[in-house]
Amino acid sequence: MNNILSQIASSSMLLLPEIVLIIGATVVLFGAFFAKKQTHLLAGLSILTLVIAAITLFNVPLNKTGFFGLYKTDGFSLLIKVITLWVGLLVVLLSIDFIDENKYSSAEYFALILYSISGMFLMASANDLLTIFVSLELMAISVYVLVAYFKYTSISPEAAFKYFILGAFSSGFFIFGASIVYGLTGTTRIDLLFQKLPLVAPGLSLFAILGVVFILVSLGFKIALFPFHQWAPDAYTGAPTPITAFMSVAPKAAALAIFVRIFIGAFGGVKYDWMPVLAALSFMTMIWGNFAAIRQQNIKRMLAYSSIAHAGYMSLGIIAGTPIAIKAMILYLVAYSFMNIGAFAIVIILSKKDGFGENIEDYRGMAQVHPLLSAIMLIFMLSLAGIPPTIGFFGKFYLFGAAINSGLYFLVTVAVLASAVSLYYYFRVVKMMYLKEHKFTKKFDLTLNEKAVVFLTIVGTLFVGIYPTPLFDAIKAVFGM
C-alpha cells in the first residue's frame, strides 16, 4: 500500500504540466461567473497558464515512466507537447479579438482550449491503451464543444454534430479494437503488447488483425486519413476560425503521437501486417486531399482538404517507422504549425468582423492595398506547397528523404507529385491577391496580439527555411539521436 502511494506521489511529479494546465483551465472557467467578457484578462490567464506549463514541462525529468508504466516521458512526447503548447499559445493570441467581437462568453472558450491541451499532453505520454483512450476523449470532447462554440449560428453546431457523431463512432472502434487486443494478449500496456502480440499467432490470427484494423480506423479518423476524412471539411468550415486553426495542427499532432505509440510501439512487432493497409490509406489520402482541395471556393475548406493531404504526407513517417522518420514527422509537424497557423492568422485577421475573407475570391487585388500582408500570405502558401526557401520545403525534404531511406520510393513519388498538385490550389489564393486586377476595399486593422502571431509564424517560416540548423539540432538533441 505504501509502495503504491509512493509510486503515485513520485509519478505525480511527471504530471506537473498537466496539473498546471487543468488548474489554470479551471480558474479560467470560473471566470465565467464574474468576468464573462473580460476577454483580455481571461486570455492573459490562459497565456500565463501555458507559460507555467511550459516551464514545468522543461523541468520534468525525461525518460521516466510513472503510474506503473501507464505514463511515460520521453523526448518524443516532449516534442509533441511543445508543439501543442506552441499552437495553443498562438491560437489564444489569435482568438482574443475574434471572440471579443462576438456575443459568446470568453471564459469557457479559453478553458476548453486549455482542457484540450491537457488532454493532448496526456495523449503524448500515455503508454497504455486505456490511458490513451481516456486522454483522447478528454481532448476530443473539449474540441467538439469548441467547434460548436458559435451556437447561435446554424453552421457551427451542425459541424460539431457531424464531428461528434463520427468521433463517437471512431472512439467506439478504438475501444472495440483495444478490447480484442487485450483479449488476445492479456495486457493493454504498449511495451508489453510489443512483445506479446507477435507471439499470439505467427502471421496474426484473424482476431488480432481485426483489433489492429479497428484501432487503425479509429486513429485514421482522428488524423483524417482517407476514407475517414469526411468530417474534416465540414468541421473545419463550421468551427470558429481560430478553432479551425487549432484543430488543423494540435489535435493532429497528439493523434499522430498516439498513432506512433500504438503502431510503432505496440504493433511494431507485427509491422508487416498493417503497413500495406496504412500505405494504401496514405496513398489515397495524399491524392484525394490534394485533388479535392482544387475545387474549393471557401479558403477554410480548402485548408481543410490541404490538412488532410498533409496528414497523408506525415503518415509516411509512420509507414517508414524508423527513428529518423519519426523525427522527420515531428519536424514536419513543427513546420506545419508555423505555416498553417500563419495562413489561418491571415484568414482570421481578414474575416474576423464580417466573414469577408473566408472565400478565396475575397482576396482579389489584395496585394495592391496591403502589400506586406499579401507577401506574408504568399510565403505561407509557398511554404505549404513546399517551395524553398521555407520551412515547409525543409520539412518535406527531410520527411520524404527519411521515407526514401526506408525504401518507400513509390509513395514518395506519389507524395511529391501530389504536392506539385497542391501548388495549384495554394496559388489560387496568390493568383487572387496578385494577378487579378480589382479594387480591394476591405479595411482592417491588426491588433498587437495578431501582429505577434503573424510575426512569429513568418519569421519561423523564413528563418528555419533558410537556416534550419538550430531547429534541426534542437529536435535532434531532445530526441536523443
Added chain:
Amino acid sequence: MSNVNNVLGFPILTIVTFLPTVGAILIALFLNKENTKAIKYSAFFIAVVDFIISLPLWFYYDPTTWKMQFQESVNWIPSLGIRYAVGIDGISLVLVLLTTLLGFIAIWSSFEAIKHREKEYYVLLLLLQTGMLGVFIAEDFFLFYVFWEVMLVPMYFLIGVWGGPRKLYAAIKFFLYTLAGSVLMLVAILALYFYNHKVTGVWTFDIQSYHQLASYIAAHTSKTWQYLLAIAFFLGFAIKVPMFPFHTWLPDAHVEAPTAGSVILAGVLLKMGTYGFLRFLLPIFPDATKALLPYFVFLAIVGIIYGALVALIQKDMKKLVAYSSVSHLGMCMLGLFALNPNGINGSIIQMINHGISTGALFLIVGIVYERKHTRLIKEYGGLSKIMPVYATVFMIMTLSSIGLPGLNGFIGEFTILVGAFQAKPVWAIIATSGIVLGAAYMLWLYQRVMFNEVSEENLELHKKGVLKDLTPREIAYFMPLILLAFWIGLYPKPLFKALEAPVNHLVEQVEPGFFQREQVKFDIKQIKNDTENEVEEGHHE
C-alpha cells in the same frame, strides 16, 4: 568555417549571385512605387554592376583545368552534410556571363514596355537573376535544388502580372510543369544521397562526390534502379529544356510573358535544363544514359523537326520564335547526346547562341508589339522601308538564328552536326533538315514582315510617330548582342578554349577511355598510312 578559394581573394560568385537580391530588397524597402524613374534606373544600375563584377570571372578563369574554380564553401546544415558550396567550371562560366548580360538587357528593354506595377516588376526581375545564377554556380545538390525552385516564383509573377491575355493560364502551367519535373528530380537526389551514404559512410550533397560515385553505381546497383533515377533526372531537365513531348508549356509561357520575361525564359531558363543534363545526368548515370540514349536522341530529333514545322505555320511572330526555340533546343540536346567533345562543345556554344539570337528575336518582336500592340505577321509588311535600322538588326539576328557562316549560329550548329555525325551519321543527316526548315521559317517571316508594300494603316502610324524606327536606347541594348554574335561567329576560339578542359573531362566521365580510343584510331591510321607508304616505296625499289 568559411572558405574562399580563388585568385581574386574575395567571394566573387556569392557577390555576383546575391547582388541582385540585395538590390531588389533595397528597392522594395526604400523606393516609393510612384517613383518609377528611380526604380527603373536603380534596377538597371544594379544589373549593370552585376554584369561588370561578373566579367573578371572570364579573365581570371584558368582554362587549363576542368576543376571547379572560384570556389566558396560554408557549412549550412552540418548534420545533413549540406553546404553552401559554389564554384564554376568553363561550362558554368559561359552560362553565368550569359545570365548577367541578358539580365541587364532585359531590364533595359523594359523601360517603355512596362507601364504598371513597375516596382514589383523590377524587384522580381532582380530576384529571378539571383535564382538563375545560383543554379549555374551551385556545387551542392541541395543548394542547386533550392535555386532551381526559387527561381520559378518570380517567373510565375512576371508571366502572371505583366503577361498577355492568357497570362493566368500560362503562368500556372509554367509553374506546375516545371515543378512536376523537379520534384521527381528531388526524389532521385534523395535516393542518391542515401545511396552515397550507404557506400561511403559520408552524408553529403556534394555534386563532385556523386560524380566520383558514378562507376560504383554502374557496377553495383540494379539496372532498374539506375534507369528509374536517370529517368527522374531526365524528366526534371527535359521539361525545363523543353524536349518534345514536354514542350507544351513553352509556347504558352513565351507568348504570354512580357518581352523581358520571354528573353530571360528563352535565354537563360531553358539553358538550366541543358545544364542539368551536362552536370548531373551524364556524369552520374553514364551507363543508364547510354542505354536510354536511342530514346533520348529520338526525342531530340523529333523536337528539331517538329518545332521547325510548327514554327513554319505560325501566324503570330512570338509564337513562331517560341517554337523555333523547341527546334533549337532539340539541336542542343542532339549535340549533348552525341557524347563526344564536338557534340558537347557545339551544344554549349549553341546554348549561348540561342540565348543571344532568340533573346534578340524576342526583343525584336517586342519592339513592334510595343508600337502597334499586335504580333500577327499579316499586320506588318514592308517595315524595312519605314524602319531601316530595325530591319538591319532583324536581318542580323535572323541570319544568326539560321546559322549563316560568319555569325554565331553557324559555329554552334556546325560543331553539333560534326559531333552527331561522328556518333551516328544518320542523326546528323536527319537533323540537318531541321536547319533547312529553320532557314525557311525565319526567312519567310522576315520576308513577310519586312518586304512587300507598307499598308496604309502602318504608313499612317509611322507618320504619327507610333511605328517609329529604333530609338537610341533600343539600339544600345541590341549592340552587345550583335557584337557577340559576330565575335562568336568570327573568332570562337576563346570560347572553345574555355570549354575544352571541362568538356573533355565530361566526355571522359561518360565514355571512359574515349580519348585513348581516338588516339588508337589515329595511331592505327597513321600506321596504315606509314605501311602503305612503305609498301609503295618498296614497289618503287
